[in-house]
Amino acid sequence: MLIPLVQGIRKFAMSAAQKPQIVFVLGAPGSGKGTICKNIVENYKFIHLSAGDLLREEQNTEGSEHGDMIKEYIKLGKIVPVEITCGLLKKAIEKSGASRFLVDGFPRNQNNLDGWEKVMSQCVDVKFVLFLDCSEEVCTERCLNRGAQGSGRTDDNLDSLKKRFNTYSNETMPIIKYYEGKGMVERVDSNRTLPEIFEDIKKIFTPFISQS
Numbered sequence: 001m002l003i004p005l006v007q008g009i010r011k012f013a014m015s016a017a018q019k020p021q022i023v024f025v026l027g028a029p030g031s032g033k034g035t036i037c038k039n040i041v042e043n044y045k046f047i048h049l050s051a052g053d054l055l056r057e058e059q060n061t062e063g064s065e066h067g068d069m070i071k072e073y074i075k076l077g078k079i080v081p082v083e084i085t086c087g088l089l090k091k092a093i094e095k096s097g098a099s100r101f102l103v104d105g106f107p108r109n110q111n112n113l114d115g116w117e118k119v120m121s122q123c124v125d126v127k128f129v130l131f132l133d134c135s136e137e138v139c140t141e142r143c144l145n146r147g148a149q150g151s152g153r154t155d156d157n158l159d160s161l162k163k164r165f166n167t168y169s170n171e172t173m174p175i176i177k178y179y180e181g182k183g184m185v186e187r188v189d190s191n192r193t194l195p196e197i198f199e200d201i202k203k204i205f206t207p208f209i210s211q212s
């Protein structure tokens with residue numbers, strides 16, 4: 001059975017001023033989402049929630065009814081149905097009780113976006129999307145290096161990466177464009193070195209924190 005998303009929603013209802021603030025972090029596989037979120041957490045008061053990490057954790061949880069399905073989806077670079085992913089995110093947000101979250105790798109497709117809006121739009125405040133823009137060539141090299149360094153990820157190989165990039169171009173880019181249309185995207189060129197990227201991150205997050 002899928003995790004019931006509406007469970008506990010009343011507990012989570014709060015006034016606009018108290019709503020947790022969300023920054024979505026999107027970009028191709030290997031564009032640096034996890035690395036840059038770690039840097040943001042070190043410098044600003046945010047909790048980092050990676051949808052991919054939550055799914056991998058669920059996949060490895062003994063007795064999980066979704067484990068086998070998640071494993072198959074991840075290997076094929078396909079996007080897991082939102083009931084599972086959004087359920088995991090919602091649970092983590094509620095459990096943390098923090099006020100600012102970086103939601104990394106979500107929403108990845110229209111199903112993710114629809115599921116999120118249905119269940120979360122009343123209880124959280126999505127502030128903007130941090131889009132880490134990086135070429136496929138650079139991303140592929142980074143993921144293959146990560147695999148060679150022992151990431152243990154079943155999808156850090158050329159076969160899975162090709163599928164993940166297809167999913168990214170066909171399903172995630174339209175979501176980034178949707179938020180662009182709403183004037184909500186902060187784009188950072190993440191082909192560059194980490195110090196260069198962090199300079200841009202500072203220019204985005206310092207004013208955001210001081211205004212919010």
Ligand SMILES: Nc1ncnc2c1ncn2[C@@H]1O[C@H](COP(=O)(O)OP(=O)(O)OP(=O)(O)O)[C@@H](O)[C@H]1O
Pocket residue numbers: 027028029030031032033034035036052105142143145146190191192193194197
């Ligand atoms: N700007 C950078 N320059 C060089 N290496 C980088 C840079 N950013 C990230 N890396 C390295 O590239 C690899 C992928 O980075 P990271 O895990 O942060 O990407 P990601 O976007 O979270 O990927 P995924 O979508 O696969 O989870 C890691 O080994 C990381 O150390």
Ligand SMILES: Nc1ccn([C@H]2C[C@H](O)[C@@H](COP(=O)(O)O)O2)c(=O)n1
Pocket residue numbers: 029050051052053055073074077078079080081085104105106107108112155164
């Ligand atoms: N919203 C999401 C996020 C991730 N997944 C699955 C499919 C991805 O290829 C995999 C790895 O994610 P990453 O760690 O690269 O962000 O996890 C998903 O189905 N839905």
Ligand SMILES: [Mg+2]
Pocket residue numbers: 033034050052
């Ligand atoms: Mg990641």
